[in-house]
Amino acid sequence: GVGFKPDFVWHKTRSSSGNNQLYDVVRGAGEVIQSDNNSAEVTNLADGYLSSFDSDGFTLGNAGNVNDNFNYASWNWLASNTTASNTDGSITSTVSANTTSGFSIVSYTGTGSNATVGHGLGVAPKIVIIKDRDAATDWAIYHGSLGATKFIELNTTVASQTNNTAWNDT
Secondary structure: OOOOOOOEEEEEEOOOOOOOEEEEOOOOOOEEEEOOOOOOOEEOOOOOOEEEEEOOEEEEOOOHHHHOOOOEEEEEEOOOOOOEEEOOOOEOEEEEEEOOOOEEEEEOOOOOOOOOEOOOOOOOOOEEEEOOOOOOOOOEEEEOOOOOOEEEOOOOOOOOEEOOOOOOOO
């Protein structure tokens, strides 16, 4: 009953303390990251989590974190319903982008050095949310109102932090 095939699903129980579950088409169904902690990505396809993105929503398994006897909410975004390789930056990325709504999902492998990453939007984004999927690290968020030398963390309550290298000061 979503009304479209979502490319990004944020799923959360409303009546228990389960984690926020985030899924997207770029990483694939069953690949979950949690916005309220710093844990690495986990593959949960076999464990009954989100198993597919469908023409009018998504399919869930029977795992307690996504489909137990609780009330749930899900927020769903449409990117492009496809993925493409993007070579606009110094690092090649995989992207699903919706330029009309200004929303894209991007996956890339970092180098540890200054780099640029193509996002498929055609204009500089006002918000960027990044999570290292391979390690237990905090989420980093750029917001245009903070400027290119500050960042905040999605999974903590720490105030904005200054770091001149966080966004390469651009």
